Amino acid sequence: MNTKHEKTANPLNRTKTITRHLTNASDDSVQPFGWSSLDNPNVLRKLIENLPSTISSEGYDIADHLAGPMLDKERFPNGWIDVFLDFRKYQITGENHIGIAEYQKMYGGKDGLSANIVIPSLSFGREGPHDSGKRSMPVVTQEVIISNPEDAKRIARIHVKKQPNFTPLFYNSIISTTDNEEWKDMREHIVTAFLPNGSLQKIFPVTLERAKKCAKRLENLRMESKDGLVNMNDFLLYETEAQLQLALFGMSNEWMEETNEQFRNSMAGKIDPLYARHFIKQLVDNMHEGDYAGPASQGVGSDKSVRGPLSDALRSISADGKADAGNGFIFAFAGHDTTGHTLTWLLFELARNPEIQKKLQQEVDEFYNSLNGREMTYADLKELKYMTKCIFETLRLWPAVANGTFREIQFDDTIKGPNGKDVMIPKGTFCRIINWSRHRNPDLWGADAETFNPDREWKESEIWFDDGLRAYNPASERFSPFTFQPRDCIGKNFAHMEMRAILCFLLKDYSFELTSAYKSVDSSKFVGVNYGTMGPQDLTQPEMVTSKPGWGPPVRKPVGLFMKPVPRAK
Numbered sequence: 001m002n003t004k005h006e007k008t009a010n011p012l013n014r015t016k017t018i019t020r021h022l023t024n025a026s027d028d029s030v031q032p033f034g035w036s037s038l039d040n041p042n043v044l045r046k047l048i049e050n051l052p053s054t055i056s057s058e059g060y061d062i063a064d065h066l067a068g069p070m071l072d073k074e075r076f077p078n079g080w081i082d083v084f085l086d087f088r089k090y091q092i093t094g095e096n097h098i099g100i101a102e103y104q105k106m107y108g109g110k111d112g113l114s115a116n117i118v119i120p121s122l123s124f125g126r127e128g129p130h131d132s133g134k135r136s137m138p139v140v141t142q143e144v145i146i147s148n149p150e151d152a153k154r155i156a157r158i159h160v161k162k163q164p165n166f167t168p169l170f171y172n173s174i175i176s177t178t179d180n181e182e183w184k185d186m187r188e189h190i191v192t193a194f195l196p197n198g199s200l201q202k203i204f205p206v207t208l209e210r211a212k213k214c215a216k217r218l219e220n221l222r223m224e225s226k227d228g229l230v231n232m233n234d235f236l237l238y239e240t241e242a243q244l245q246l247a248l249f250g251m252s253n254e255w256m257e258e259t260n261e262q263f264r265n266s267m268a269g270k271i272d273p274l275y276a277r278h279f280i281k282q283l284v285d286n287m288h289e290g291d292y293a294g295p296a297s298q299g300v301g302s303d304k305s306v307r308g309p310l311s312d313a314l315r316s317i318s319a320d321g322k323a324d325a326g327n328g329f330i331f332a333f334a335g336h337d338t339t340g341h342t343l344t345w346l347l348f349e350l351a352r353n354p355e356i357q358k359k360l361q362q363e364v365d366e367f368y369n370s371l372n373g374r375e376m377t378y379a380d381l382k383e384l385k386y387m388t389k390c391i392f393e394t395l396r397l398w399p400a401v402a403n404g405t406f407r408e409i410q411f412d413d414t415i416k417g418p419n420g421k422d423v424m425i426p427k428g429t430f431c432r433i434i435n436w437s438r439h440r441n442p443d444l445w446g447a448d449a450e451t452f453n454p455d456r457e458w459k460e461s462e463i464w465f466d467d468g469l470r471a472y473n474p475a476s477e478r479f480s481p482f483t484f485q486p487r488d489c490i491g492k493n494f495a496h497m498e499m500r501a502i503l504c505f506l507l508k509d510y511s512f513e514l515t516s517a518y519k520s521v522d523s524s525k526f527v528g529v530n531y532g533t534m535g536p537q538d539l540t541q542p543e544m545v546t547s548k549p550g551w552g553p554p555v556r557k558p559v560g561l562f563m564k565p566v567p568r569a570k
Contacts, residue, residue, distance in 0.1 A: 130321025173326030250308015
């Protein structure tokens with residue numbers, strides 16, 4: 001196969017057989033990426049050779065101007081396809097963030113983890129208006145990994161258009177729509193559910209009540225366990241899904257308990273992926289039929305009570321296509337998964353660093369004492385300033401979205417290339433503003449970049465000027481756990497609220513210890529399992545386990561973290 005393809009004017013005018021192989025599903029199936037038929041590199045190579053391509057055999061090719069593995073003709077003589085197959089190995093094991101970092105170190109020269117590089121990519125999307133038609137033909141293309149800190153902030157803020165890669169799963173949802181005007185309209189509407197005063201402080205009693213039950217549930221699980229160990233990753237994912245359904249969506253506790261574990265298992269490939277489709281349909285039906293109220297329907301300045309503000313906002317959106325299903329899906333999944341993993345990583349680091357755990361528990365104890373027996377409120381959470389540093393240090397070291405944000409360049413622009421030279425990045429180029437490499441770059445964070453240190457020297461914009469809790473996006477050129485404005489994470493305020501409530505109740509009553517397997521793990525190899533969101537590898541299971549066909553690779557690394565919760569002396 002040639003290293004460059006003949007550019008195809010109409011990528012859709014190709015054999016549908018290839019599409020069926022690459023999707024491994026009918027157009028109406030829930031399986032957007034059926035890689036099971038592509039485990040054989042020879043099969044994959046033959047299929048890709050017949051796919052349409054955006055890479056021109058003549059004219060400007062950004063891979064000729066930026067660093068990256070495709071310029072290594074000795075290691076990858078066939079260019080694109082050889083590098084794609086090499087990178088595919090990282091994708092199967094959930095380590096694509098590590099693969100990118102290794103390419104940067106190997107080919108980025110003195111820039112290292114700050115190097116902008118090019119890697120091969122297959123682009124998936126949907127046909128028709130509003131990203132809601134049939135899945136389109138996969139297209140051979142390239143992706144620019146943007147890791148230079150100045151470029152990362154500037155490109156993310158200016159080029160807000162998304163790649164189409166999330167549309168097969170989430171249609172034209174707020175996170176995946178490729179239409180900027182549609183995104184703006186949805187954002188202005190949905191953001192009302194996450195306003196601190198108009199929404200979050202009013203639903204905080206629901207969050208607080210669930211956090212109380214969460215501590216009791218942990219005690220029950222600990223007592224039921226023969227060795228006192230609890231899978232804290234599964235526990236916390238359950239709790240963040242519960243928070244999402246009860247406080248934001250306003251669903252009943254009965255429906256939450258009925259669907260919580262099954263929905264998560266369906267997304268994890270443990271049970272039939274069709275269950276997730278059934279769950280989303282039922283969720284959307286509940287949104288439209290339930291008695292919900294929030295700023296979206298009452299007005300932002302209303303003093304009326306709020307119930308299910310996200311359901312209230314989503315059901316009143318006038319977006320076309322399949323935004324209903326897409327938004328329900330993305331909030332139900334990513335809205336709990338990222339937060340649950342962040343809490344897990346934080347407990348992991350607290351257990352590895354007992355002195356930091358004690359310091360945080362001391363703040364929690366003093367916080368409860370300051371309440372003088374009354375219930376905590378949303379406004380009280382700003383007093384937990386050390387907890388804020390611990391959360392942000394977790395988001396730096398273990399970003400739940402290690403891949404960062406996927407964008408499409410909207411007009412010709414420039415980024416830094418080798419030796420600091422400006423390189424033109426043409427309109428239509430796919431890029432990824434990655435988190436992992438910048439968050440762990442010693443040139444940006446110092447020699448202890450891979451060490452958990454909440455007391456490190458932070459920039460004021462990264463920790464809300466030490467205010468404890470604020471409503472705006474904490475970010476800098478080197479730090480963007482929720483990406484950059486204006487297309488940053490819309491649910492960050494709710495995540496901050498629920499994390500602090502859950503942590504208060506857990507750390508008030510428990511200390512957390514690692515099992516022997518995690519105490520002795522090789523830190524250089526324990527780097528997270530990244531299949532879209534990044535969680536810890538379950539070391540109690542085989543390195544790779546079989547998964548139900550549907551949402552990801554048929555064989556993948558298991559995710560989980562068993563820990564020992566130890567009751568604190570009263």
